[in-house]
Each structure stands twice: as C-alpha cells, then as structure tokens.
Amino acid sequence: MSRKKTVKGKAASSSPSAGSPSGKGAGKAARSSPGIVQMNGVVHPSRPSISNSSEFYDIAFKVMLVGDSGVGKTCLLVRFKDGAFLAGSFISTVGIDFRNKVLSIDGVKVKLQIWDTAGQERFRSVTHAYYRDAHGETLQHTCLYQHAWLTEIHEYAQQDVVLMLLGNKADSTHDRVVKREDGERLAKEFGVPFMETSARSGLNVELAFTAVAKELKHRSMKDPNEKFKLQEYVNKEMKGAGCCRT
Numbered sequence: 001m002s003r004k005k006t007v008k009g010k011a012a013s014s015s016p017s018a019g020s021p022s023g024k025g026a027g028k029a030a031r032s033s034p035g036i037v038q039m040n041g042v043v044h045p046s047r048p049s050i051s052n053s054s055e056f057y058d059i060a061f062k063v064m065l066v067g068d069s070g071v072g073k074t075c076l077l078v079r080f081k082d083g084a085f086l087a088g089s090f091i092s093t094v095g096i097d098f099r100n101k102v103l104s105i106d107g108v109k110v111k112l113q114i115w116d117t118a119g120q121e122r123f124r125s126v127t128h129a130y131y132r133d134a135h136g137e138t139l140q141h142t143c144l145y146q147h148a149w150l151t152e153i154h155e156y157a158q159q160d161v162v163l164m165l166l167g168n169k170a171d172s173t174h175d176r177v178v179k180r181e182d183g184e185r186l187a188k189e190f191g192v193p194f195m196e197t198s199a200r201s202g203l204n205v206e207l208a209f210t211a212v213a214k215e216l217k218h219r220s221m222k223d224p225n226e227k228f229k230l231q232e233y234v235n236k237e238m239k240g241a242g243c244c245r246t
C-alpha cells in the first residue's frame with residue numbers, strides 16, 4: 001500500500017504546555033488551519049498552512065468534536081494528541097481548530113484530522129460548514145442539549161457519519177453534570193456507542209479515538225474477512241471511572 005504524507009497545520013505544532021493551545025484564546029491573533037484563517041472569530045478563505053513536520057499514512061479521515069462549551073473538547077484533543085492535561089483557567093475555543101494524529105490500526109496507518117469546534121452558540125454557523133466533510137463525530141454532553149446536538153448532526157453531517165457519545169469529566173463528581181446511566185440511556189435511544197472519559201486522568205481517551213478510527217478504517221476497506229462491531233469493541237475495552245487507564 002502506498003504511503004501518503006501528512007502535513008500538520010500550525011494548530012498541530014503548538015505546545016499545550018504553554019497553557020494556551022492553538023484554538024484557544026480571545027481571538028485577537030490570526031491563526032491558520034487548512035483553508036481557513038481565523039481572525040476575531042471570522043473565517044476567511046486561505047491557502048493551507050505549511051509546516052515542516054510530517055508523518056506517513058495510508059488513509060485519512062476527518063473527525064469532529066462537538067458539544068456544549070466547557071464540556072472538555074479541547075482538553076480531550078490535547079490529551080489524545082500530546083498526553084497532557086490543560087489545567088488552569090478555562091479559555092473557550094474561538095471558531096474552529098484542528099490537530100492531526102496518525103494511528104496504527106491493524107497494520108494500517110490511519111490519519112485522523114481532528115477538528116475541535118467551539119461550543120459557544122455564536123460560532124455555530126462556523127461549525128455547520130465543517131460537518132459536511134466529516135467522517136466521524138464525537139459528542140460530549142453536559143445535559144439534555146444532546147438531543148439538539150444529535151439533531152444538528154443529522155441535519156448537517158453525512159448520513160453515514162460514525163458517531164460516538166462521550167461523557168467527559170468522569171474523574172470528578174463535582175465537575176461532571178450527567179450521570180453515567182443517563183448518558184447510556186440517551187446513547188441507546190439514538191443507537192450510538194457511549195463511553196465515559198476523562199481528559200484529566202486520560203481515562204478512555206485513547207480508546208474513544210481508536211474505536212472511531214477502527215470503525216472508519218473497517219468501513220473504508222470493506223474487508224469481508226474482517227469483522228468489527230464498534231459497540232462491542234468499546235464495551236470490551238472500556239474502563240470504569242474508578243480505574244486509572246491513561
């Protein structure tokens with residue numbers, strides 16, 4: 001199989017240890033990501049950004065993180081990409097940003113281009129424009145609004161998009177808003193896989209993205225000898241909130 005090279009955008013090269021990853025901030029500075037430049041939250045067409053860091057891959061997919069503001073989308077992405085937790089004050093994402101990560105799935109290099117969207121209502125029209133090309137989506141939920149998010153995905157995303165519902169902040173009874181049973185019930189209602197995650201402890205973060213990558217790879221390669229059931233895989237691999245998987 002021929003290998004392609006991935007070029008990361010500027011967003012992928014920023015350091016989380018700086019405390020303010022790309023995609024966060026007051027929106028004063030211009031930053032670039034593929035095809036867009038964000039300036040004070042306004043999106044303008046542009047050329048793709050150039051970076052000297054690259055990695056080979058076989059297939060690529062676009063995954064979007066969507067959900068209410070403050071549920072931990074950016075922290076989940078930073079945990080997955082860099083293995084770090086963004087402690088400190090909450091800085092809401094302005095517009096949209098992305099990071100690339102290449103996973104090795106059953107010997108195939110799968111590149112996930114993960115888009116971190118802004119949960120704030122005022123950026124919703126920006127997010128809508130990105131749904132169309134997304135192959136996978138993960139949702140984080142704080143409350144009953146998930147019905148609205150799922151409805152929105154059905155309206156704007158491709159019909160066969162891979163969905164995963166995540167209940168983040170499983171490490172903290174204080175910070176979490178939704179009980180596990182409620183998350184499970186909602187996921188069942190919509191027929192999507194569900195798992196609890198924690199960007200702080202790392203619980204199930206790798207698993208969430210790997211499961212989506214496996215499902216996408218399985219669908220795209222259509223290997224009749226390979227059987228993969230997303231929900232079964234998640235149920236088998238998932239760790240409880242009491243555990244410490246990172």
Ligand SMILES: Nc1nc2c(ncn2[C@@H]2O[C@H](COP(=O)(O)OP(=O)(O)OP(=O)(O)O)[C@@H](O)[C@H]2O)c(=O)[nH]1
Pocket residue numbers: 067068069070071072073074075076086087088089090091092093094117118119120168169170171172175197198199200201
């Ligand atoms: N306890 C705990 N706190 C978390 C976790 N994930 C994120 N947080 C905290 O929740 C706050 C919001 O996290 P973000 O990742 O910035 O939230 P977001 O969903 O990206 O928000 P928007 O960019 O506004 O859409 C921050 O103060 C984080 O430190 C987690 O797993 N556990």
Ligand SMILES: [Mg+2]
Pocket residue numbers: 073074075091092093116117118119
């Ligand atoms: Mg954010």
